[in-house]
Amino acid sequence: MDEKWQRPRGTQDILPADAARVERLRRLVSSVAALYGYGAIETPVFEQTAVFVDGVGDGTDIVQHERYSFVDSGGVALTLRPEGTAAVARAYVEHGLSAWPKPVRLYYWAPMFRRERPQKGRYRQHQQYGFELYGSPEPSADAEVLLVARRLLERVGLTPQVLVNSIGCDVCRPGYRAALVSYFQERWADLCEDCRRRATENPLRVLDCKQDRDVARGAPDIADFWCAACRAHQDAVMALVADQGLAVVREPSLVRGLDYYYRTVFEVHDPSLGAQSTVLGGGRYDGLTARVGGAPVPAVGFAGGVERLLMAAGSAVAEDPVPRAYVAQVGPGRAAWRVGEMLRDAGIPTEVDLMARSLKAQMKEAGRRAVVVVLAGGQEWEAGRVGLKRLTDGREAEAPLVDLTETVRAWLDEHER
RNA sequence: GUGGAUGUAGCUCAGUUGGUUAGAGCGCCAGGUUGUGGCCCUGGAGGCCGGGGGUUCAAGUCCCCUCAUUCACCCCA
Numbered sequence: 001m002d003e004k005w006q007r008p009r010g011t012q013d014i015l016p017a018d019a020a021r022v023e024r025l026r027r028l029v030s031s032v033a034a035l036y037g038y039g040a041i042e043t044p045v046f047e048q049t050a051v052f053v054d055g056v057g058d059g060t061d062i063v064q065h066e067r068y069s070f071v072d073s074g075g076v077a078l079t080l081r082p083e084g085t086a087a088v089a090r091a092y093v094e095h096g097l098s099a100w101p102k103p104v105r106l107y108y109w110a111p112m113f114r115r116e117r118p119q120k121g122r123y124r125q126h127q128q129y130g131f132e133l134y135g136s137p138e139p140s141a142d143a144e145v146l147l148v149a150r151r152l153l154e155r156v157g158l159t160p161q162v163l164v165n166s167i168g169c170d171v172c173r174p175g176y177r178a179a180l181v182s183y184f185q186e187r188w189a190d191l192c193e194d195c196r197r198r199a200t201e202n203p204l205r206v207l208d209c210k211q212d213r214d215v216a217r218g219a220p221d222i223a224d225f226w227c228a229a230c231r232a233h234q235d236a237v238m239a240l241v242a243d244q245g246l247a248v249v250r251e252p253s254l255v256r257g258l259d260y261y262y263r264t265v266f267e268v269h270d271p272s273l274g275a276q277s278t279v280l281g282g283g284r285y286d287g288l289t290a291r292v293g294g295a296p297v298p299a300v301g302f303a304g305g306v307e308r309l310l311m312a313a314g315s316a317v318a319e320d321p322v323p324r325a326y327v328a329q330v331g332p333g334r335a336a337w338r339v340g341e342m343l344r345d346a347g348i349p350t351e352v353d354l355m356a357r358s359l360k361a362q363m364k365e366a367g368r369r370a371v372v373v374v375l376a377g378g379q380e381w382e383a384g385r386v387g388l389k390r391l392t393d394g395r396e397a398e399a400p401l402v403d404l405t406e407t408v409r410a411w412l413d414e415h416e417r
Numbered sequence: 418g419u420g421g422a423u424g425u426a427g428c429u430c431a432g433u434u435g436g437u438u439a440g441a442g443c444g445c446c447a448g449g450u451u452g453u454g455g456c457c458c459u460g461g462a463g464g465c466c467g468g469g470g471g472u473u474c475a476a477g478u479c480c481c482c483u484c485a486u487u488c489a490c491c492c493c494a
Contacts, residue, residue: 003468003484061492065418083494112494117418119488128494194491210490257493278494305494330452361447363454378452391454 010116010124012307020319021310022127025156026109028317029129032152036144038105038131043087045111049077055086055292057259059201066114080113084130084303085260085285086292092134093294102135109306121276121308130282130303137298139236142264142284145300146241146248149268149280156309157316158279162241163251164266166234167204167283168226176225177203183219190215207253221252233263260285264300270312279312280304323412325350326370328362330377330387339376339386339404346405348412367391372411374404390415 007013014022030040053063068080081087088106091097097104109129116122131148133141146162153160168176184191184199184206191199195206195215207216226234241248248266256265265283273279282302290296310317325348329336340352351369353362366373375387386404389396390411399407 006467006485009485066492114493116492117490118486122493126494130494205492275489276493281494303494308494328453358447359452360454365454367454373454375453387453389453394454396453 008124010118010122012123012125017319018310021317022306024320025306025310025313025317026129028155029107029109029152032148032155033107033131035151036105036148038107038133038148041088041091041106041108041132042110043081043084043091043108046078046080047087047090049079051090051292052079052082052086055089055260055288056083060258062114062258066116068113068115081110082112082114083258084108084110084112084128085132085258085301086288088130088132089285089288089294089299090292092297093289093292097134098289098295098297103141104134106132106134108132119276120274121305121311123307127306128303129306130301132299132301134297134299136300137286139233140240141298142233142237142300143240143244145282145302146237146246146266147244149266149282149302149304150246152304153268153279153309156313158270158312160268160279162246162248162266162268163254164234164238164248164264165251165254166222166226166230166263167255167261167265168222168230169263172225172227172230173222176220176222179220179225180204180206184215187215187218204255205257207255216253223250223252230263237264256281256283260288260291262286266302268304270308272312273308276308278305279308322349323372323415324348324370325372325374325408325412326362326366327352327374327376328359328366329353330359330375330381333377333381335376335381335386336374339374339401343374343405343408346409348405348408371415372408374408 033040049067049069052067056063058064062082066082068082069077070079071077088108092104092106107130109127111125112128113125115124118124131145133145146164150160150162167173180203181199184195184203188196188199191206192209195209198205198209207219209216223231238248238250251267254265254267256267261283263284263286265281267281268279269277270279271277280302281304282300284298284300286298287296288299325343327336327339327343327350329352336352340350343350351366353365355361357365363373371390371392373389373391375389380386380398384401385398386401387396387398388407388411392415395411397407
């Protein structure tokens, strides 16, 4: 195949069978959203570059190395959306949603773009769903969002292992950061190359290094540095979810890579996904609206990868089987053509031959994609009757045309059970 | 961006130490008496062996480059 015509690296074509699973998951997400009162929001696929650079943080990998950015013919700097939260925050500010009765609950489902090296569960274009809860600084807001995540995962058949941490606030994080830096300076010789870089750029991230486990384990725990307010917040969130039977585990090394997080952060992993095991991740981001031109508004939320969730879900999110009817033309004429539209008038998914096939070939085709075959044409047709056959059990009958839709529906219903 | 593995039919894969017209299974199409699928039988279509260059009398097989896929690092959904 000429590589000129291959899809771009890290993108995917989703064929009908998989598209049906995606569609099914999408309905599931919106049903959970409805259950908790989250309204859908859609934002553009691209934004002015500053929305992500300032919103997500210009030190983060997704804005530093992974941006799909371009300047349009009018000279405007634009970027394909790499994540949803900053874009929603921009829309929240732009449309004055801070004037809406609080809290404001929003969810989205949208394609995201990051120029990374593709691997299992990681694509340059992928889809994310996300939930955003604006307006409440209370621990109950963090807890609700965690409960939404749990319900969603349970609906797709997973039992989530939720990892939680608090990365503190402006009061306590600087102290922790300083303690970490001096700890790493003492062990500089034990750090891997990547960690030395990280130790200066973003010391918190050395914690989840995969090589220097020992160094990370011996590092000071942020829990010992939390201010009273952060500690109380974290304790309350943990208590609230535990109250609802959601077991969460505090993971001291959990830090997340986006700059807007504040206090609560959490992730859900699934080991079946390999190295890219994060099914969903999120946290609190009270300062984000201020980064995109608004007043600060407290907010919490999370986002999850559609492809990863589908991989982890396996057959739990299966394609909906659609029981179909197939109308075969017997002999010459257009009987099948007419019966087809008749069945569709009644809302029954129906196919009719378009290949000028023999009856045998039509039957074969029906066997592949239908449950009930209607045989239209010939002498019965002249007498106002058609033949019926159910492929699943071989049942056959003849019916007057006037009763046809009723009979087909009954046969399909019986098959369903 | 770094490292490893892999690219042969629509799909899953054989293809010997380089040696004639590159194979199988599944799938697809047609037929096995005029109007009844699945099973079975017969036949058929479908491959610049990812692309380019090189070594050789000879390359799907060996070498180099490139593209893609994949796994891991990095990072994250």
